[in-house]
Amino acid sequence: MSQKDKLAFGPRCPIRTTLELVGGKWKLLILHTLRGGSYRLSELNKLIPDISEKMLIQELKVLADHDLVVRKNHGEVPPRVDYRLTEKGSLALPLVASMKEFADAYTAMHHAAQG
Amino acid sequence: MSQKDKLAFGPRCPIRTTLELVGGKWKLLILHTLRGGSYRLSELNKLIPDISEKMLIQELKVLADHDLVVRKNHGEVPPRVDYRLTEKGSLALPLVASMKEFADAYTAMHHAAQG
DNA sequence: TCAAGTACTAACAAAAAAGTAAGTATGAGT
DNA sequence: ACTCATACTTACTTTTTTGTTAGTACTTGA
Numbered sequence: 001m002s003q004k005d006k007l008a009f010g011p012r013c014p015i016r017t018t019l020e021l022v023g024g025k026w027k028l029l030i031l032h033t034l035r036g037g038s039y040r041l042s043e044l045n046k047l048i049p050d051i052s053e054k055m056l057i058q059e060l061k062v063l064a065d066h067d068l069v070v071r072k073n074h075g076e077v078p079p080r081v082d083y084r085l086t087e088k089g090s091l092a093l094p095l096v097a098s099m100k101e102f103a104d105a106y107t108a109m110h111h112a113a114q115g
Numbered sequence: 116m117s118q119k120d121k122l123a124f125g126p127r128c129p130i131r132t133t134l135e136l137v138g139g140k141w142k143l144l145i146l147h148t149l150r151g152g153s154y155r156l157s158e159l160n161k162l163i164p165d166i167s168e169k170m171l172i173q174e175l176k177v178l179a180d181h182d183l184v185v186r187k188n189h190g191e192v193p194p195r196v197d198y199r200l201t202e203k204g205s206l207a208l209p210l211v212a213s214m215k216e217f218a219d220a221y222t223a224m225h226h227a228a229q230g
Numbered sequence: 231t232c233a234a235g236t237a238c239t240a241a242c243a244a245a246a247a248a249g250t251a252a253g254t255a256t257g258a259g260t
Numbered sequence: 261a262c263t264c265a266t267a268c269t270t271a272c273t274t275t276t277t278t279g280t281t282a283g284t285a286c287t288t289g290a
Contacts, residue, residue, distance in 0.1 A: 055279075079235080088225070232289105236286095246275105251271095
């Protein structure tokens with residue numbers, strides 16, 4: 001019996017798929033930051049101050065590989081590159097909205113119960 | 116300047132809060148599995164075959180610490196313990212629904228574009 | 231010649247998450 | 261005495277993720 005054969009909910013489980021695409025510490029933060037248009041690397045780094053440059057580039061690359069963001073090189077010197085959401089990338093924004101609803105509701109109940 | 120002072124979106128960022136509560140490989144899978152009622156450890160392990168017993172127990176404990184699930188010990192021998200969602204825990208179910216919508220829409224677009 | 235500016239790369243280190251395997255405790259039944 | 265069943269615990273290893281630091285490439289302009 002191979003590993004995949006006993007995957008809970010099967011290999012096409014939407015939870016697993018989502019985790020592969022936007023799981024981890026930074027991806028949703030990046031996607032959410034890109035909601036308003038296109039941004040240069042340095043701009044993103046200012047908007048998300050506690051991410052390292054390496055992680056930012058690395059995650060942008062992964063997101064681009066999955067067609068969630070697009071990288072546009074303007075071919076100038078010094079380099080000018082910017083990133084924006086693709087149509088697929090904006091599919092992730094409702095996810096962020098759900099997370100906000102969850103976090104807010106949880107926090108409210110938590111404080112109501114024992115705060 | 117402390118680390119927290121430069122957290123992107125601040126320390127109460129809903130994305131970060133959500134990741135702390137239900138981030139990781141297993142928590143949402145467990146919560147989703149518990150949607151239908153209460154289950155014993157061994158039942159959960161059958162429903163999620165590729166999780167190790169250790170991870171299952173460990174994650175259930177973390178979820179219980181955050182009041183997302185409740186552990187009920189029936190005080191029998193051999194031990195009989197079951198777990199179910201709390202009210203807070205069921206707040207996470209819409210999150211799973213959003214993930215399914217995302218994954219389905221992404222997959223559909225992906226196949227339409229290059230499948 | 232040399233600094234400035236921007237995006238990116240590479241090598242390495244640390245930390246966090248997940249996995250494996252072998253115990254422990256309990257009391258009923260044999 | 262000994263096994264069974266169940267829920268856990270402990271120690272340890274491996275894998276994955278994240279972080280740190282020091283580069284590179286390329287032109288413009290002092």
